[in-house]
Amino acid sequence: MAITAADVMKLRKATGAGMMDCKNALADANGDFxxxxxxxxEKGKLVANKRSDREASEGVALAGVSDDNKFGAIVVLNCETDFVAKNEDFVNKTKSFLDAAIANKAADLEALKALEVDGRTIESHVAEQSGVIGEKIELSFYAKVEAEAVVPYIHPGNKLATLVGFNQGVADVQILKDVAMQVAAMSPVAVDKDNVAPEVVEKELEIAKEKFRQEGKPEAMLDKIAQGALNKFFKENTLLNQAFVKDNKQTVKEYLQSADKGLTVTEFVRTTLAE
Known part of the structure; x- marks a missing residue:
C-alpha cells in the first residue's frame, strides 16, 4: 500500500526514528503502523547488539528525590558521544527513567529496567534509543538512598550526581545541600571512619608501612607510624571528618552540629562520568 508523508511523520513522532527509517519500516510492514x-x-536491539563492543563513556547522571524527601535515586544513562549526552531529548529520557525509579522505589538496576514508562519497559526504551540515535545506549548505574531527609545534587553538565541521607531534616535545607555538594567536590570514601571497608583500612596501613620502611624507619615503629597515617587518611577521606569546603576551619560534622546537635549523615552515593 502507499505510504503517505503523514504516516511517516506519525511513526517518527511515536518512535523518534529518522524519516527514512520510518518510511522503510512502514514499507516492510505493508503500512501496518x-x-x-x-x-x-527491533532495529534498536540490532543496533545495540552490533555496537555492544563499543565504549559508551559519555552520558547523563541525574539525581532526584520523592515529594516527601525520604527516598532518593541516581540514574546514569550512557552513550558514545558528548553530542548525544547534551541532547535535550536524551536528558529528558534519562529524567523519565529517574522519575519512574523514584515513583516505584526501584530496589536495584534490574528492577529499574523492568519498570514501565509509557506502556513499555525501560529496558526496551533503551534498546530503541540505540536504533534511533545510532549509538550504543546503556543504562549503567542506579542507586537509591532512603532516610528521614534525602538531598540530591547534580553538578552542572549532568556528569556528576550525589545523594545524601540524613537522620533528620532541618529548617534551612541549604545546610543539607551544602553537604551534598561536599560529597561531589571531595569524593569521600565513607560517612565516618567506622564505615570504611576493612580491606581499604588494611590497604592504607600496608601502603603507609611500606612508605616509611622505604624511608628507613625502624621496623618496630612501623605499626605506630602507619596508624598515624591512617588517621590522616580518615580525616581527609571520610565525610564527617573532612574539612568543610565552605569553611575549612571546621569539619563537616561540626558544620552539621552547628545547625542541630543531633544532625548527622546516614549514607551517601556519588557517581560520575568524568573520572
Whole structure:
C-alpha cells in the first residue's frame, strides 16, 4: 500500500526514528503502523547488539528525590558521544527513567529496567534509543538512598550526581545541600571512619608501612607510624571528618552540629562520568 508523508511523520513522532527509517519500516510492514513500530524497536536491539563492543563513556547522571524527601535515586544513562549526552531529548529520557525509579522505589538496576514508562519497559526504551540515535545506549548505574531527609545534587553538565541521607531534616535545607555538594567536590570514601571497608583500612596501613620502611624507619615503629597515617587518611577521606569546603576551619560534622546537635549523615552515593 502507499505510504503517505503523514504516516511517516506519525511513526517518527511515536518512535523518534529518522524519516527514512520510518518510511522503510512502514514499507516492510505493508503500512501496518503497530508492526512498523515493532520493526523500529527491533532495529534498536540490532543496533545495540552490533555496537555492544563499543565504549559508551559519555552520558547523563541525574539525581532526584520523592515529594516527601525520604527516598532518593541516581540514574546514569550512557552513550558514545558528548553530542548525544547534551541532547535535550536524551536528558529528558534519562529524567523519565529517574522519575519512574523514584515513583516505584526501584530496589536495584534490574528492577529499574523492568519498570514501565509509557506502556513499555525501560529496558526496551533503551534498546530503541540505540536504533534511533545510532549509538550504543546503556543504562549503567542506579542507586537509591532512603532516610528521614534525602538531598540530591547534580553538578552542572549532568556528569556528576550525589545523594545524601540524613537522620533528620532541618529548617534551612541549604545546610543539607551544602553537604551534598561536599560529597561531589571531595569524593569521600565513607560517612565516618567506622564505615570504611576493612580491606581499604588494611590497604592504607600496608601502603603507609611500606612508605616509611622505604624511608628507613625502624621496623618496630612501623605499626605506630602507619596508624598515624591512617588517621590522616580518615580525616581527609571520610565525610564527617573532612574539612568543610565552605569553611575549612571546621569539619563537616561540626558544620552539621552547628545547625542541630543531633544532625548527622546516614549514607551517601556519588557517581560520575568524568573520572
Amino acid at each position: 503497530d508492526a512498523a513500530v515493532q520493526i523500529i524497536r
